[in-house]
Amino acid sequence: MITGVYSMTLCDIGNTSFHFLENEHQFKVSVEDTIEHLNLKEPIYYISVNKDGEKKLLRKFPNAINIEDKIVLKSNYATTLGVDRALGCYGYSDAIIVDFGSAITVDIIAHNNHLGGFILPGVEKLKEIYPNISQKLTFDYIEKINLHTIPTTTNEAISYAINAMIVEPIKINYQRYNLPLIITGEHGKKFLNYFNNVFYEPNLIFKNMKLLLEMEK
Amino acid sequence: MITGVYSMTLCDIGNTSFHFLENEHQFKVSVEDTIEHLNLKEPIYYISVNKDGEKKLLRKFPNAINIEDKIVLKSNYATTLGVDRALGCYGYSDAIIVDFGSAITVDIIAHNNHLGGFILPGVEKLKEIYPNISQKLTFDYIEKINLHTIPTTTNEAISYAINAMIVEPIKINYQRYNLPLIITGEHGKKFLNYFNNVFYEPNLIFKNMKLLLEMEK
Known part of the structure; x- marks a missing residue:
């Protein structure tokens, strides 16, 4: 039986960043940056959609555990589901x-x-397209635009x-x-x-x- | 009074191409390409959303007529409407x-x-975004995808x-x-x-x- 606070670190490795949760503390590191300086509480459990990011994590924390195989999902989707x-x-x-x-x-x-x-x-990617089509399509993005008014x-x-x-x-x-x-x-x-x-x-x-x-x- | 067939050339200068209509014959020329070889029936009437394209047309056909000012449209839109x-x-x-x-x-x-x-x-621009987000998002575009099936x-x-x-x-x-x-x-x-x-x-x-x-x- 496990009693008390179970202390661990979670990591979600995405396309652009490592997203860590250590106890209640969350932080991100770009996948381009080094993680050599990090001192994280083990065990570390992670998922990854980014092979290079995963390699980088495992170089620094060889005992980190990929939990991908534990995720059971009944799905119509092909095996390519991230x-x-x-x-x-x-x-x-x-x-x-x-x-x-x-x-x-x-x-x-x-x-x-x-x-x-x-x-x-x-x-962010959608915003990048416009000036790329024509210089005339440079713009200031209005975040909360009303979709009911033309x-x-x-x-x-x-x-x-x-x-x-x-x-x-x-x-x-x-x-x-x-x-x-x-x-x-x-x-x-x-x-x-x-x-x-x-x-x-x-x-x-x-x-x-x-x-x-x-x-x- | 004008009788018979009124013969002329129309041109729509867009972001990427000159689109010509000479009598019933339509053709496109990339705005990057030369139009020096074209032998078009005058008068030439045109509209343009592309300043460089317009200059190129006028170098070759100095008498071409921009009809922009003839277009009357009652609009709520600011003057930036193309x-x-x-x-x-x-x-x-x-x-x-x-x-x-x-x-x-x-x-x-x-x-x-x-x-x-x-x-x-x-x-085409939307298709370009995906591989740009992640290598995993390369794909073969299915043109007539059903939007009622997930x-x-x-x-x-x-x-x-x-x-x-x-x-x-x-x-x-x-x-x-x-x-x-x-x-x-x-x-x-x-x-x-x-x-x-x-x-x-x-x-x-x-x-x-x-x-x-x-x-x-």
């Missing part, structure tokens, strides 16, 4: 999970079965499009499947106002890692 | 005009008034997102305003099946240039 998406869905029987990272993944789970999902580009300036026209490209495909599936909507990820908070009855779980991955490790005990 | 969008709306009292070019412009006209619009990135492979997940990012923001406005939907532009044909009661006008800009010149007589 481990971060599978873990995000873990523990949900009926939900739409939207993770706002450098890409925005949308996954649908109904009756304990992952039905599938889709992958939108992240906000734009009348270039700044509005592009900001509207960026947010609508993300919101409308999610919304149409929200209406179609009528399941609870869970939003997570760095940029997710800014999009909460576009949806009714949304649950914001900024630490979904760590929450589900803990849940998984708890179930393993 | 001339191609204004011309696309010309002659419509109530419509949603969608032009599928290197950017996709969506404009709404009701009761002879341009209410506003928004600017989505073109399909994807179960990465190819589907990305193709679905690309098409949904374009279709859903247009559809939501189509439902909101309940106006005839007019689609034009190179890539527009591939998107016709996603909409009900859509009018395809591949030559909308030339049609409206002719209409404008006709009204001027």
Whole structure:
């Protein structure tokens, strides 16, 4: 029997950063940066969508444990489903999970079965496209643009499009499947106002890692 | 009084190409390429969203006539509305005009008034983003992906997102305003099946240039 506080470190290795949780303390390190200086409490449990990042973690912490194989998800999706998406869905029987990272993944789970999902580009990547099409399409992004009012300036026209490209495909599936909507990820908070009855779980991955490790005990 | 066939050349100078119509013959030349070899029937009437392209046309054809100032459009939009969008709306009292070019412009006209619009990135630009986020997001684009079935492979997940990012923001406005939907532009044909009661006008800009010149007589 385990008593007292079980002390450990969790790590989510994404495309652009290591995201650590050591006890209650969270921090990020770019995957480009060194982690040699880190002094972390072991055991370290991690997931990774980034092979180079994983190698870097294991060089410094050879005992770190990849928990990917412990994630059981009944899914229609081919084996190419990213481990971060599978873990995000873990523990949900009926939900739409939207993770706002450098890409925005949308996954649908109904009756304990992952039905599938889709992958939108992240906000930052969408913002980069426009000046790339034409110099005339430089703009100041309006974060909280109203999607019910038609734009009348270039700044509005592009900001509207960026947010609508993300919101409308999610919304149409929200209406179609009528399941609870869970939003997570760095940029997710800014999009909460576009949806009714949304649950914001900024630490979904760590929450589900803990849940998984708890179930393993 | 003008009798017989009025012979002339029309030119639409876009971000990436000169689009010519000489009598019934259409052709495109990249804005990067030379037009020195062209032997075109004058008068030449044109519009341009591309200053360098316009200079190039005028070097070769100094008598070419910019018709921008002839386009009268009652609009809520600031003066930054591109001339191609204004011309696309010309002659419509109530419509949603969608032009599928290197950017996709969506404009709404009701009761002879341009209410506003928004600017989505073109399909090609959206396709370029994904491998740019992560090597894992390389994919084969499925052009006619079904937007009513949730994807179960990465190819589907990305193709679905690309098409949904374009279709859903247009559809939501189509439902909101309940106006005839007019689609034009190179890539527009591939998107016709996603909409009900859509009018395809591949030559909308030339049609409206002719209409404008006709009204001027």
